[in-house]
Amino acid sequence: MSSRSPRFEIHKAQKVAAVLLLIFLFQSLWLLAHLPLDMAETRSALAGKSLWKIDRLANSRSPLIPGDSILALRCAGLLPSVAAASEIRGREFNVYAAPSRWLVRLPFLAFGVWLGAALWWVARRMFGNEGAYVALALYCFSPPMLLASATVDSAVLSTWGLFGLVFTAIGVAHTLYAPWRKWRPRILLLGTALGLTAAADISAALAGVLLAGAFMIYLAPGRRRASVAILAISSAIGVLVLFICFAFSVRDFTAAALIPNLKYSKISPHFSHTLLAIPGGMLEVVAFLTCFLVFLVWRRTHYFGNVAPLLVALLLPWWPTDSFTGSTVLWSLPFAFVFIGGIYADLLERRFFEGRFRKRVTATALVLVGASALLSFMLVAAV
Numbered sequence: 001m002s003s004r005s006p007r008f009e010i011h012k013a014q015k016v017a018a019v020l021l022l023i024f025l026f027q028s029l030w031l032l033a034h035l036p037l038d039m040a041e042t043r044s045a046l047a048g049k050s051l052w053k054i055d056r057l058a059n060s061r062s063p064l065i066p067g068d069s070i071l072a073l074r075c076a077g078l079l080p081s082v083a084a085a086s087e088i089r090g091r092e093f094n095v096y097a098a099p100s101r102w103l104v105r106l107p108f109l110a111f112g113v114w115l116g117a118a119l120w121w122v123a124r125r126m127f128g129n130e131g132a133y134v135a136l137a138l139y140c141f142s143p144p145m146l147l148a149s150a151t152v153d154s155a156v157l158s159t160w161g162l163f164g165l166v167f168t169a170i171g172v173a174h175t176l177y178a179p180w181r182k183w184r185p186r187i188l189l190l191g192t193a194l195g196l197t198a199a200a201d202i203s204a205a206l207a208g209v210l211l212a213g214a215f216m217i218y219l220a221p222g223r224r225r226a227s228v229a230i231l232a233i234s235s236a237i238g239v240l241v242l243f244i245c246f247a248f249s250v251r252d253f254t255a256a257a258l259i260p261n262l263k264y265s266k267i268s269p270h271f272s273h274t275l276l277a278i279p280g281g282m283l284e285v286v287a288f289l290t291c292f293l294v295f296l297v298w299r300r301t302h303y304f305g306n307v308a309p310l311l312v313a314l315l316l317p318w319w320p321t322d323s324f325t326g327s328t329v330l331w332s333l334p335f336a337f338v339f340i341g342g343i344y345a346d347l348l349e350r351r352f353f354e355g356r357f358r359k360r361v362t363a364t365a366l367v368l369v370g371a372s373a374l375l376s377f378m379l380v381a382a383v
Helices: 012-034 039-051 070-089 101-127 129-140 143-149 154-173 184-200 202-219 221-245 250-256 271-276 281-297 304-318 327-347 355-382
Strands: none
Touching: 012 101, 012 129, 012 143, 012 355, 039 070, 039 101, 070 101, 070 154, 070 184, 070 221, 101 129, 101 143, 101 154, 101 327, 129 327, 129 355, 143 154, 143 281, 143 327, 143 355, 154 184, 154 202, 154 221, 154 304, 154 327, 184 202, 184 221, 202 221, 202 304, 202 327, 281 304, 281 327, 281 355, 304 327, 327 355
16 A cells, blocks of 8 residues: 555646636725725735834834734735835835735735635545535635725734634634644644734634634544643643734734723624625525525435534624624635535535536535626726
8 A cells, every 4th residue: 555645636626616716806906906995904014014124113102002913914014024125225216105905905815715625525525526616716716805805904814813713723622532743733723823823813813712622522522622631732822922922922812902902892783784885795694594405304414524614604693792893794704605505515415416406506616606697797897
């Protein structure tokens, strides 16, 4: 038997996913290029650029204010700082230049594409190609995800981190009965995901820790002590990653006031208004509720692959946070898309349904994706 590790090969599934992600990329690039920078984005770019300065004065005031996302500021200021350094080396000096929307927003677009690739990978591992196609297509034609990826906002970063945190924890739980050497890289990955999520949004990191711990304890009932120990080690790694993002600056850490303010943290029962106000939001709600109805009436769909993303998608919008009201809704969307993909994968499974029913389910999937694509193209064209 060969001991060589399996290679990553490009087949039809990878090509379809690549095409969908390219469509997402082109739409986001169009929005990125045509949406003007608002005051909040400009301020994030300037503050982030200041963070990357090596020669910051020890007694200078921190550019951060309470509630700032250090990861968002780092991303917003990274490319402008690189460009400024290149201009200095090239002896080009400008008295004043407004931040480039391309340089400021490109890192957020990279995280949006990365999240889409991760979503496809997870959905394909759990449901196969058909479920992954539906989940990724809904993501790539989702107006809320397009807008979040094309603008300076911590929401896409915390969504990326939360999605990775939850499914990395599930992956770690599945290896708890394996030898220790297989745990180590995943523990490091889990800790890194936790630290970056905290750097994007502390509230999202707290939600992720609770969800990750619950899934790990559920999936490994005989190794619950090991689950708690791994979560503790990962949390310690996450704290280290968070301090690295702050460059170990106590001044910036204090200025950001990371501890959530309970006075402003609240559960909003009107979270759906945020999603419904965005073009395409109603379609995503209808698709999710329809698949949820199928889940309720068909016991065959009651397995962990469907239950896990469903629970997260239902719980996250109610998570208390003092950030803007739409963030928790955005956090839940990738999990909702994975759940929808899982339900469609069950409905399209040949051993259960054949003939006319399968064709009708395929038609509804095509109509759903087509309507989502039309709405996303309308959003892009309107900019």
